[in-house]
Amino acid sequence: CLILSFFSRGKLGRYPPWPGKIVNPPKDLKKPRGKKCFFVKFFGTEDHAWIKVEQLKPYHPHKEEMIKINKGKRFQQAVDAVEEFLRKTKGKDQASSHNSTEEKNRRNSSEERGKQAAGEEKRKASLSEGKVKKGTGEGKKRVSSVSSERGSKSPLKRAQDQSPRKRGRPPKDEKDLTIPESSTVKRVMTGTVAGFKWPPSVSEPVKDSDPHFHHFLLSQTEKPAVCYQAITKKLKVCEEETGSTSIQAADSTAVNGNITPTDKKIGFLGLGLMGSGIVSNLLKMGHTVTVWNRTAEKCDLFIQEGARLGRTPAEVVSTCDITFACVSDPKAAKDLVLGPSGVLQGIRPGKCYVDMSTVDADTVTELAQVIVSRGGRFLEAPVSGNQQLSNDGMLVILAAGDRGLYEDCSSCFQAMGKTSFFLGEVGNAAKMMLIVNMVQGSFMATIAEGLTLAQVTGQSQQTLLDILNQGQLASIFLDQKCQNILQGNFKPDFYLKYIQKDLRLAIALGDSVNHPTPMAAAANEVYKRAKALDQSDNDMSAVYRAYIH
Secondary structure: OOOEEOOOOOOOOOOOOEEEEEOOOOOOOOOOOOOOEEEEEEOOOOOEEEEEHHHEOOHHHHHHHHHHHOOOHHHHHHHHHHHHHHHHHHHHHHHHHHHHHHHHHHHHHHHHHHHHHHHHHHHHHHHHHHHHOOOOHHHHHHHHHHHHHHHHOOHHHHHHHHOOOOOOOOOHHHHHHOOOOOHHHHHHHHOOOOOOOOOOOOOOOOOOOOOOOOOEOOEOOOOOOOOOEEEOOOEEEEEOOOOOEEEEEOOOOEEEOOOOOOOOOEEEEOOOHHHHHHHHHHHHOOOOEEEEOOOHHHHHHHHHOOOEEOOOHHHHHHHOOEEEEOOOOHHHHHHHHHOOOOHHHHOOOOOEEEEOOOOOHHHHHHHHHHHHHOOOEEEEOOEEOOHHHHHHOOEEEEEEEOHHHHHHOHHHHHHHEEEEEEOOOOOHHHHHHHHHHHHHHHHHHHHHHHHHHHHHOOOOHHHHHHHHHOOOOOOHHHHHHHHHHHHOOOOOOOEHHHHHHHHHHHHHHHHHOOOOOHHHHHHHHHHHHHHHOOOOOOEHHHHHHHHHO
């Protein structure tokens, strides 16, 4: 039974339709309270979600409709994989059916032989009984006893008793592989997916690439605009050998369910590429948001969408319960907090400040100290992603600091991201974010280097991209950045100057612990050359121009 997964957001949908499969959740991951739901792994990804029962719909009736909605290459590959799975499943079913037919024929043949043997035994018993009538009474008693024994258990009965299989029951191996349908599935069949035939559940995983592959699902929500995707924040506390506590997301993936926006007043400082998408999603989710930006004109669009205007960072903090900030670099982050009419002037006991900027651990630690010294609460929460992911509400949030504040930010993080991680004490998120961006920046430089090498050696750059897209390196990032280069379109999705800043900070992080970062150092030099060629305000993929000039 196959269906697609579709998360809707408003009229057009927040996420594209995507195949998924019901799997067994981790033992330490509890099912959400409320309506019945299944734990789903999305086909072709590593994302998981709890999907409500009433949001399941058949695959085949909705397949064409969903394909029309999403014409993306990766989605089509996922659908192709579904069809491939169907073909393999059909082949297995045919083989199973053939084996079942052979087993049935063998069973029927065995029963027929048993009946013939029983008839023969009965005939012999009758003849024997006739002969015994001529004998003595003792003989009659003896033969009658023997005949009674034979009559009580025919050869067929004895054969069945000796066999480990009992008639009417499945073979032992079949019994181990199947269990009856659950009451939940039966209720589903009478509800949204009435007429949709479910296969039996599996009590033990099949040894395959995915041991829990049961069903494909279509999840479609029809909730109002404020009811979007939730994030499962099942947190697992791992006590490390150092004695420190690291809190990690055991499975923090998007969950199709209702999200109730917090009743706390939210402030947001900084409406750049990332901040603009974040604020837009907070408003769409129903949050009460007050905005401020150094260039006030950027606030106008959000005022039209329902945001309130703050005249200074201090005013925003003083009038809001939780204030988020997302600015460009360590200097901007410090100026925002410590400068005239800055955040610190609005901090009072109980006020909360969340810094989403990508900065170094020393900077974020300093900011945390001054905020807490005034009685405030502090959380660092840099985000991994780009402008498009920010607009789509699909960022990855790395948080550290006040765990209670992290929980208070739950609905906000759900609005802006697909997953969030709590990493423990202040500074951990900054370090992790720099490492992530170091890897990303180095990879981007390598992509540019490969494309230019292909060009100067007479190889097709498009063919190189096609080859890479068919291999293990295939990813949305790779495809998008290569397309930027091939089309000469370097409209910023992630500013080149910011990825170079992150590489510089990552190298400094390595130096602070005497750890070599030669790959990052080499990439950093290429980005510095690109900046010298006036590419700072272009997309990071413009590093390509450092190789051709």
